[in-house]
Amino acid sequence: MIEGNSRSITSNQLGVHDDLDKVVKKHLSSDFKKPYAPHSLSGFEQIKMRVSTFLLFNPNGTIILDSCCGVGESTYHLAVNNPDALVIGIDKSEHRIEKYEHHHQQTIDNFILIRGDLNDLWRLIAEADWPISHHYILYPNPWPKSKHLQRRWHGAPVFKYIPQLSEKLTVRSNWAIYIEEFTQALTHMNVKAEISDYKRDTAMTPFERKYWASGQKSTELNVTFNNLKS
Template identity: 65%
Template sequence: MIENAGNSRSITTNQTGVSEDLEKVVKKHLSHEFKKPFAPFSLQTFEQLSAKVTAFLAEDSNRYIILDSCCGVGESTVHLAAENPNALVVGIDKSEHRVEKIEHHLVHKVSNFVILRGDLNDLWRLIADTDWPIKSHYILYPNPWPKAKHLQRRWHGAAVFSSIPKLAETLIVRSNWNIYIDEFAQALEIAGLKPNVSEYRSDVAMTPFERKYWASGQQSYQLTCSLEN
């Protein structure tokens, strides 16, 4: 359940720590290929994205890609584009309503980004099979699904988790729920990686959720992990 806390939302949950089922679930997903058929819309979206990425990279050998998954209204996407002029920042969110709000958040005059509505369960698998130079992958404040029974709706408990380590050189995940970050870290450790977890704060909030959480005194937690072999 989520309840109001000041001007943001505070997570309440019936889960007191890392799920007892986490290791079993993660190992199952790592050992079994996720074979769900791709939706036609996902294939069309990926084809359009691939054309844009190919054209962008062809112009300069120093260019690279940044993924901004669960980008919401795209404020973080624009922020990352402004900070990384040699990158094409790809923001992806499942909500058409949120994606259409991007025009209200163009606080920087940048053009090196693209916002897409898409299903990450499909697009992550498709992108993982490319050789795109993806330096960073951000997952900022994803839906935490805080009920204990919803572990497999969280990204680290989902079947698509096995694609995440294949997507970028570095992964950055933030949440205002410490258990989500702790679970994600343990999932990556099960996959043979070495994540770092810390409290996070900055002078500039990157997303509307981050801004609201900090305004109400909530703490953000961040996971960073090198995904390079």
């Protein structure tokens, strides 16, 4: 039985952050030169080898990226629903990645789970220019305090690399303001996203399951990047 014990997000921010446009413009006009972490480089090499093998045997194959994948439940669901694709799940927590391997028996082989810092891996993957058809960012840490705007993905320097990663992007959150901000940030790259409520019979992630059991709503952003992927 799933208990609805997930508390709603509380914040001292009641709408889109007043500094959002200024922060996004600053990051879009400057270089992001953060050094790559060793474990991110190691993780990227693992992904690179898996992608090379996949594309060797599937020259017309596509890749799906599942960022902030947590314990990898969403990665597994995406792999099951897209058997002809290679699904890459990435999370910064080694503990969460190992938790999937401990609790689940892997019955399919078209996905990989990697620990890595997305501030690094998004840049490396963008440069690799793989045929990524869809990118999912499901329930990232919302960092709801107003002072933490730049810890949210749309307020971070790496944000500008997101349109270079995939043809399509889906972002989902239980804090509607996060999705509203993400959408507004994309307009600075001349990208228009669609926002809608999201609900299905079956949850894709443990967080999603808890939120719904607690009566919370999910808000989803969907966008097609057209020619921005390069």
